[in-house]
Amino acid sequence: MDDTDRQLISLLRDNARISVVELARKLRVARATVQNRMGRLEREGIIVGYTVRLRPDSEQHGIRAMMSIAIDGYHGEAVLRLLRGHPAVVALHTTNGRWDLMAELRADTLESFDALLNSIRAIEGIANTETSILLSTHKL
The missing domain is CATH 3.30.70.920 (Lrp/AsnC effector binding domain/regulation of amino acid metabolism (RAM) domain)
Structure with a gap:
């Protein structure tokens, strides 16, 4: 994992429903880069799921x-x-x-x-x- 992966995970922890387009904008990378990184992180078992946080x-x-x-x-x-x-x-x-x-x-x-x-x-x-x-x- 590099700094971009860590920033991506941080953004997803804050809001797992954020769009790929918004993630790409915040990370200043291409949308395909975000999709590829998310896919890799899921395949490697680093991201194991997405969840809902309740008050x-x-x-x-x-x-x-x-x-x-x-x-x-x-x-x-x-x-x-x-x-x-x-x-x-x-x-x-x-x-x-x-x-x-x-x-x-x-x-x-x-x-x-x-x-x-x-x-x-x-x-x-x-x-x-x-x-x-x-x-x-x-x-x-």
Whole structure:
């Protein structure tokens, strides 16, 4: 990837629906160049899809949180597999340092959020967790 590819990806991250003509104008390259680069980035698996971003307050789930998770020993793959299948876990990130994983959680009510926390903490291989409720979002 070169600087033009990185600029192209940046523009697409900002607005994945931007037209190829507009991308070419902003990058100061030919439309065919943009199409060829996008095709190559898709074939190489660098761009794996295009998505929609919603305002956080537009979603039904009223409670959003980040859970830091420490995993015992060699249970990482099993824990990841269980969390990937959990409908209230919307994103998982491996990390370095004290915590092994960060999980983004969503729930409709405090009662369902409490049950969610308890169900995750009961997963074999999870040693410790710390959860922070997200109050507001300033940048997506």
